[in-house]
Amino acid sequence: MREIVILNPNRVVFGEGSIKRFVSDFVERGLKRMFLLTIVELRSVLSPFIEELKSQGIEIVIDESIVGEPTFDDFENVLLKAKAFEADSIVGIGGGSVLDVAKLVAAQLKNSQSLEEVKGIGNLKERKTHLVCIPTTSGTGSEVSPNAIFVNNQGEKIGVISPYLVPDAAYIDPVLSVSLPKNITAATGIDALTHCLEAYTNKFAHPFVDLYALEGVRIIAKYLKRACDDGADIEARSQVALGSMYGGMCLGPVNTAAVHALSYPLGVEYHIPHGLSNALLLPYVMEFNIEADASRYERIAEVLGAEKKSNPKETALEGVKILKQLIADCGLPISLRQTAVKEESIAKLAEEAVKVQRLLKNNIREIAVDDAVAIYKSAF
Secondary structure (H helix, E strand, O other), X not given: XXXXXXXXXXXXXXXXXXXXXXXXXXHHHOOOEEEEEOOHHHHXXXXXXXXXXXXXXXXXXXXXXXXXXXXXXXXXXXXXXXXXXXXXXXXXXXXXXXXXXXXXXXXXXXXXXXXXXXXXEOXXXXXXXXXXXXXXXXXXXXXXXXXXXXXXXXXXEEEEEOHHHOOOEEEEOHHHHOOOOHHHHHHHHHXXXXXXXXXXXXXXXXXXXXXXXXXXXXXXXXXXXXXXXXXXXXXXXXXHXXXXXXXXXXXXXXXXXXXXXXXXXXXXXXXXXXXXXXXXHHHHHHHHHHOOOOHHHHHHHHHHOOOOOOOHHHHHHHHHHHHHHHHHHOOOOOOHHHOOOOHHHHHHHXXXXXXXXXXXXXXXXXXXXXXXXXXXXXXX
């Protein structure tokens, strides 16, 4: 059994109303200058908690500038503000984009390394600033992962991946996701499910991570449609949030594979949100991989509720059918034809996808440009 390194926040608090515990925990730490990254839509929800913190003598600067998938320029602008404020702590409350920026700002606020030096896997060597992440979507799992993803000036998605990006504390409060629109609930939920599924079917899968991965697939598949149909269904919201956290815990030790690699160019070329890109490609990458090795996909299918067929491949393909139906039931498109993607751009998309070797190396079946073209065409 290969060596595995598990990196989780020092403090993970999960449950309804846990943002209240964040307030009391933060006050207890004695920090006084909080730089808070969040989004405009959360102003009214967060207002009472911010006022409580201020009443305890904590100065807070709020930044709401992150509105889409973040660029390194976005990060640099936020970092300048945090430095000017002389923050002693960084808190991110929002979706994965907000959390990723918060993580890198906390790392670079007092870091001796340049931005160029920290890009990539394992290059960031320090973080001296207290970091808290509180997700409001159930998707990226960024609150418990060592990953932060940005778009560079060439339009490529670049990862900064380091143990120092794992937050000091994460608070997962399902109540904060209640106001999420159905389409965002669906897309982020499928993103979380994909994290779990790609970890389990990964070339570097590990029994320790399998526990989180399989349970994450099971509960997200069971509860996501309920969360989409009724945003106030707190049981469904809680289960999907738990599955999302499990997905984030898979990202450090195992990570994702071809679904994510092929989804990146859709975000860059067509600005399709990351979760939706994954939903559009997940069934078709599964079909491609099943041809090489159906065994792990058979187990995924069983967790999704498929009946066992005469052989592993047939059972695995039943799992693909179930996932396609789930994606459709949640109101998402199930083919690229239903989006702005043009068929004539497939060759370029494929060329960009095969550059994402940090993820493709994890895939159980090798993917060359021709293979990527075939997958995109099958998704059309």
